Amino acid sequence: xxxVTQLGSHVSVSEGALVLLRCNYSSSVPPYLFWYVQYPNQGxxxxxxxxSAATLVKGIxxxxxxxxxxxxxxxxxxxxxxxxxxxxxxCAVSDRGxxxxxxxxxxxxxxxx
Amino acid sequence: xxxxxxxPSNKVTEKGKDVELRCDPISGHTALxxxxxxxxxxxxxxIYFQGNSAPDKSxxxxxxxxAERTGGSVSTLTIQRTQQEDSAVYLCASSLEEQISADQHxxxxxxxxxx
Numbered sequence: 001x002x003x004v005t006q007l008g009s010h011v012s013v014s015e016g017a018l019v020l021l022r023c024n025y026s027s028s029v030p031p032y033l034f035w036y037v038q039y040p041n042q043g044x045x046x047x048x049x050x051x052s053a054a055t056l057v058k059g060i061x062x063x064x065x066x067x068x069x070x071x072x073x074x075x076x077x078x079x080x081x082x083x084x085x086x087x088x089x090x091c092a093v094s095d096r097g098x099x100x101x102x103x104x105x106x107x108x109x110x111x112x113x
Numbered sequence: 114x115x116x117x118x119x120x121p122s123n124k125v126t127e128k129g130k131d132v133e134l135r136c137d138p139i140s141g142h143t144a145l146x147x148x149x150x151x152x153x154x155x156x157x158x159x160i161y162f163q164g165n166s167a168p169d170k171s172x173x174x175x176x177x178x179x180a181e182r183t184g185g186s187v188s189t190l191t192i193q194r195t196q197q198e199d200s201a202v203y204l205c206a207s208s209l210e211e212q213i214s215a216d217q218h219x220x221x222x223x224x225x226x227x228x
Contacts, residue, residue, distance in 0.1 A: 032214055043117070043204055043219030051214040090156060094214070100146065100169060101217065103156035 002027045002095040006104035014112050019063075019078040021107050023091030026072065032094040033074040034101065035065055039087045047089075050074060061085070086111045115139065117220035119205050125226045126195060134190040134223045138207030145188050146208075146217060147180060151201035159203075162188060163211050192225075200227045 007022040025031055032051050036044040048059025055067040065076045074091060088108045092101040118137040126132055138145050147159040158172040162182045173179070177196075182188040192199055202222040208215040 036219075041221065043221045044206075044217075045219070046216050049214065049216070092156075100158050100161050101148075101156075102158065103148075105155045 002031055002093045002102055004091050004093050004102060004104040006089075006091050006107050008107055009105065010108045010110060012110040012112065013081045015083055016080050019076070019081045019085065019109065021076040021089050021091075021109065023065075023074045023076065023104060024072050025074060025091075025093050027093065027095075030069075033065075033067065034092040034094070035059065035063070035074075035076050036090045036092060036103075037061075037087050038090065038106075044090065047076070081109075081111050083111050083113070085109060117205055117207055117218050119203075119220035119223050121223060122221065123224045123226075125228065127228050128197060129194055131191065131193045132195055132225065134192075134203050134225070136188045136190070136205030136207075136220060138186060138188070138205070139218055140186075142207035142209055142218070143185065144208045144211045144215065145182060146206045147188070147190050148204040148206065149174075149201045150204055150222070154201075156204075159190070195225075195227045197227045200225055 003026050005024045034049045035047040038044050047063050048057045050067045058064045063078045088106045090106045091104040120135045145162040149157045160180050161169040164185045165182050177193045180190045202224050204222045206217040206219045208217045
């Protein structure tokens with residue numbers, strides 16, 4: 001079974017600083033990878049996904065992620081954090097042959113003024 | 114357009130009672146998923162529907178949990194004889210098709226609290 005590990009349950013940045021949220025996956029075959037964001041008391045919203053096309057994927061709200069097969073990583077970045085980026089972020093991988101998602105434990109992003 | 118709608122948004126019930134959670138997917142979406150989000154376990158897959166069939170129900174934690182989907186649309190998740198460990202947020206998602214790269218659209222969830 002495929003799995004996802006998110007390093008750091010909490011990440012704190014200052015407004016305007018670089019955001020880096022880490023995600024590593026384990027898979028015996030090329031996976032499909034996703035990043036979702038969850039704001040308080042809301043469901044998950046898709047930020048971006050990797051489906052074996054371009055390795056650098058651009059998403060909504062200025063986020064992007066790079067698939068690195070050699071490092072089995074799919075880290076999420078944003079050049080400059082905004083207060084509105086404060087939320088919980090989940091990395092996920094598709095397995096089971098359907099589009100069922102296996103999620104990481106999540107990383108809470110805290111943005112200070 | 115309308116997104117995935119879940120009801121109720123909050124449910125508080127006593128241990129041992131049965132509960133039903135409802136999900137209205139986006140119109141035309143053939144695939145529907147249930148997930149559970151809890152503090153200790155994170156986000157866990159429960160069951161997947163393609164139309165009215167459930168090809169994958171491997172995530173249901175016990176036989177107290179069941180789900181059905183009718184008319185290729187509305188789905189209900191039923192938990193019988195609820196236990197305190199069932200307390201969690203239950204999320205529903207739908208996608209236009211079952212392809213592995215299909216975007217899943219999530220509802221806001223039902224927060225279930227078992228007293």
